[in-house]
Amino acid sequence: MEEDKGLKKEKKNIPVLPWMRNPVDITTFDQCSVVLLPFIDPRLVAALKNMSITSLFPVQLAVWQETIGPGSFERDLCINSPTGSGKTIAYALPIVQMLSTRAVKCLRALVVLPTRDLALQVKEVFSALAPAVGLSVGLAVGQSSISDEISELIKKPNVEYGICYDPEEFSYELQSAVGILVATPGRLMDHINNTDGFTLEHLSYLVVDETDRLLREAYQSWLPTVIQLTSSSVDGNFPSSADLLPCTYGSLKTIRRMGTERGFKGKAYPRLAKMVLSATLTQDPSKLAQLDLHHPLLLTTGERRYKLPEELKSFKVLCQSKLKPLYLVSLLQSLQGEKSIVFTSSVESTHRLCTLLKFFDNLQIEFKEYSRLQRQSVRSKTLRAFRSGQVQVLISSDAMTRGMDVEGVRNVINYDMPAYIKTFIHRAGRTARAGLSGCCFTLMHKDEVKRFKKMLQKADCNSCPTYSASSEVIESLRSVYSSALEKLRENVESEKFKKSKIRLKSSNVRKEK
Known part of the structure; x- marks a missing residue:
């Protein structure tokens, strides 16, 4: 079935959101050698060279500037860049760089894609970068049985008979075995609803790739679920499962603990930073509102919304x-x-x-x-x-x-x-x-x-x-x-x-x- 079948024709005169009127023009950036990239971890330079990447394309450099560079990820990023321009590396590289400085091992970054094949492709990119700085990457797409996925994603305590553990150092709680997860929406919801120890409590980064398609299809309400599970109230407390979602989600095991802010041991942690990407990013305010973006910044190529590859x-x-x-x-x-x-x-x-x-x-x-x-x-x-x-x-x-x-x-x-x-x-x-x-x-x-x-x-x-x-x-x-x-x-x-x-x-x- 054609991807656009059943869709209404694009509405004319859709209001343009104010933040979309003054975008960052990606075309003003030149390619940059990875060795000259400010603040980059030398281990990632070596990993990129192993991938035969010696310089960054304009979209990759623009995103780096807004995340690792002067932008410091103070705003969520909406990236509208042509196909084949290098969007996967654009978000994978800064996320791996930022997580390499975090000592606590838990699920910190979630990348959601609409299909298994695309998720497998993106996972390969992360797997080429993350191990270089000691990070692990997981995959949740339904390619294998859910039990096999759970064994890869959740670290169980190793309790052996007759061994005495220091109670201050040992925890019986299930923990994430990966720091970065690449997932499709359906299998993500399976783990949210049913997998013991699977939590979004410490999530720092959310990437929504191929945004148009993911916003167009509900996929078991995955987006409002993730947004609500990673959002704190004004006073830093998190809602109960009864307040958070309809009763159909009563089995959720990722509800944040009452009385604590998102982070570790009651300490506040920075907001959930988001990156949304597409070669044909929607301008529909009602669709973009679903993402709950924080002072969003649009990165795009020139004035045209639609752009074909130059060559x-x-x-x-x-x-x-x-x-x-x-x-x-x-x-x-x-x-x-x-x-x-x-x-x-x-x-x-x-x-x-x-x-x-x-x-x-x-x-x-x-x-x-x-x-x-x-x-x-x-x-x-x-x-x-x-x-x-x-x-x-x-x-x-x-x-x-x-x-x-x-x-x-x-x-x-x-x-x-x-x-x-x-x-x-x-x-x-x-x-x-x-x-x-x-x-x-x-x-x-x-x-x-x-x-x-x-x-x-x-x-x-x-x-x-x-x-x-x-x-x-x-x-x-x-x-x-x-x-x-x-x-x-x-x-x-x-x-x-x-x-x-x-x-x-x-x-x-x-x-x-």
Whole structure:
């Protein structure tokens, strides 16, 4: 299903919040060598070099200035920066730097992302930085069983028979085994509601990545829950579970202790600092209000809300609707095995297109389906093959690729033209990342050209030449296409029959019970 399906069109004349009228312009920052970065821990310089990072991009330097530098994180940060500009390092680096100076070991930073795949990617970045300064990173995404996750996240006291512990040094309380947690909202709520010892009591930093999507979907009310669990009242006391949340949250085990402020042993601790990020950050006051931001500061790129990567070249491919698969095959063959991602409008379209292409003889292109309908293990295996180059083409719906970073993607192909500029930006942003070049091709009928042009103008993109597919190649594929379509119809009927048998079997099992 397309990411924007079911959404109303963006409202015109939405009031702009006062703090959004005077943003920090990220484009005024130049790249900076990591060794010249003020206050950076030498251990992190070495960790960055191990990641082949020797200098910071403008967004990374801008965030560093507002967190570690003169800004000192006195304000919450809203970061609106193009895809591929380096937003993950932008928040990961200062958080690891700040936590490296804290002696007490507990959960201090929480990073929330909308999908498992994106969370796994962000966790890898933190894991490359945090160990260098003695910090541990946890993952809560449902990739493994919840019991396995609990064993990784919660440190249990080691009590051995016959050993006498000093009661002043030993505590029987369960403690966090990680200082930084990367999580998806659903599994985060599972731990908040059910995991003994899991607490947000000492949380200092909250990152909401891909903010637009996380604000759009409730995910078991994860955001108001986290905000309330990390907010103190005026007098420093925290509400009881009955006052804090509706009765449906009565099992919460992360309620802060009465009579203490957020921190340790009754001592006050600084406010919960927040960073929210997106390539298409919302300006809707009602949505932003959910984040409970503290004197927010907007960091963005110029005056345009929507911005495409600077090194991206966009092309339109005019085609006949009935022959669209042939235009796609012709385009893929002309790209000669370059790493590419093909986007469709839904998971169903993704599956049908992949199935159809499998029936093309001698295609000589390694491609795979990448969809939320697949198991996590299958998606992870596909992604590894794509990263390594064993698969040249990934065919995907929008839901699985927002924020995903795969090195070496040269081309993005919109098999189905996106309905919204936001969708186009997130799709196109899978290429031309980190200053590299890339191309975006959009297949469309001639009647769609006017709407497409109008959509691109929202991102200040006024140049989109036509890419002409080879008519000879298309004609030569017609007979193969007819045969493939027939096989596709047979395959669809077969899959429907299998699904109906499974549903019937499940229904009979329920009746027997």
